[in-house]
Amino acid sequence: MDEFPAIDLSHLLPAAQGLARLPVAERIQRIRADRWIGYPRAVEALNRLETLFAWPSKQRMPNLLLVGPTNNGKSMIIEKFRRTHPTTSRDDQEHIPVLCVQMPSEPSVTRFYVALLVAMGAPLRPRQRLPEMEQLALSLLRRVGVRMLVIDELHNVLAGNSVSRREFLNLLRFLGNELRVPLVGVGTREAYLAIRSDDQLENRFEPVMLPLWEANDDCYSLLASFAASFPLRRSSPIATPDMARYLLTRSEGTIGELAHLLIAAAVAAAESGEEAINHRTLSMTDYAGPSERRRQFERELM
Template identity: 55%
Template sequence: MVSLSHLGPEARSLAMLPSAERLARLRMERWIGYTCAHQALVQLEALLSDEPGKLRPKNILIVGPSNNGKTMIAEKFHRAHPQRMSEDGEHEVIPVLMLQMPAEATANRLHTALQATLGTPVGFYGRHDVREALTLRLMRAVGVRMLIIDEVHNLLGATARRQRELLNLLRFIGNDLRIPIVCLGIRDAYLAIRSDDQLENRFHPLLLPLWEAGEEFARLLASFETVLPLREPSHLATAPLCELILRRSEGTIGEITALLNSATVAALLQGEERINCAVIERADYHPPSVRRRMVERELR
């Protein structure tokens, strides 16, 4: 009898399936908890449960490198507070409204994104003041208590005048609805918010830095091991395997996930039930810096 004590309940049942079925299910999205992510979720919960209607609600800016878990944290929080029917059953309630800052960031496009996320048919054109009033009225009608905006660094692609207009709009939405705003983005997101003194004072930064060797990274790898459907323990958190994973992934949780998924595929295709350094080296995976060099070489 194979011992699967190193796996969580869901992975334990998957591990008993044939390799082909495990490979088919491997790409399913999995939540991997770690200290910074848990802290972020706790802060978001506290923000949402804070006394509604505060004159100056607290805001949060989650900043970190690309592919380092910002959106996954926000989506997990969003899923915990889904759209629902009101108690009287007469209308929809959307406690947490989440959207992405438009790639071409303008006030009109942001209003369009807000209205589309609210489920309202919209057209791009219309008087700005009318669209603004409609957006705020809709958000009040469905009981929005928190606004989450991903990719807020897209602001910096706009002209200086449009940047000021958009930052003023964010401040106005927060003030008028008296709701907290959560922004997500790379380092440039902080630069965008910092360009407005009033917004900078209201947004409390929460950093998701690159991963480094240490106890926290070892705990992260131990968490990963509980969800990978392999029948033998890999001891991912021990050296030199831990060091190899960190070096090849270059320190972002998205790349760590991609590397370990590829290594699991390689192990199963080779008839193995654990990940070791040789499996990592044979995995169909290239670190971000290698992928960039490959593209640059092709473009010469």
């Protein structure tokens, strides 16, 4: 371990206090690791998912639509929930209470059933007809005990033509009625537009929004949580209105970009010996926000 005099690490969470005594290289590995920050909207979304998960089976099940900009924490919320209800195995039989599947980039009913079968680890036969795939998928979904079906990247349904969109929306209704389990759609605003185009589905899917972040109390709390989780040996003064506005401007308001920026600054703080996220270490990062990255790429194409 690095040698350093006994210092006050009370600005860190208990788990991070121990990590702060590790060598720089090990601390950087911990800084770059995924971390869960339970901010209010994420906790609300998890609570809604738990309520749905415990819902008694009936013909018309309630569903949920988790909507927000790209890179704003939707997938992390779903992954957190999935880990709470993990896949188990008993007597050579898998039990998958929460099945997550990604909407194909070129949406069709056939490709979606293929994605479902792959997610359950089912062997695929060549040239399998749609009715056979449908019956196999339904049989396996029941056999593995799926209690919630999560469809990520649901906005991809709009990539299809009007016929394929209608077929897939009909499929959602069919799966909900047939399986009697809640469906959870995850995607951008376009996912909401796709569901809203069908009156019956719109009434079944309750939207939960994850908007862009603003400099408010929730944001200050989020920044304080990040600062307390990074194993840095000095306090990081980032949970302030001025710093929040600066960070949100650079990251363009999504939690994913904000995390990338803060991680880059924390790494710079550890490497430089500054040991805190501040304007100095933030200026050391090579982080570029989404718009800046696009401009850089467009300049290189010219």
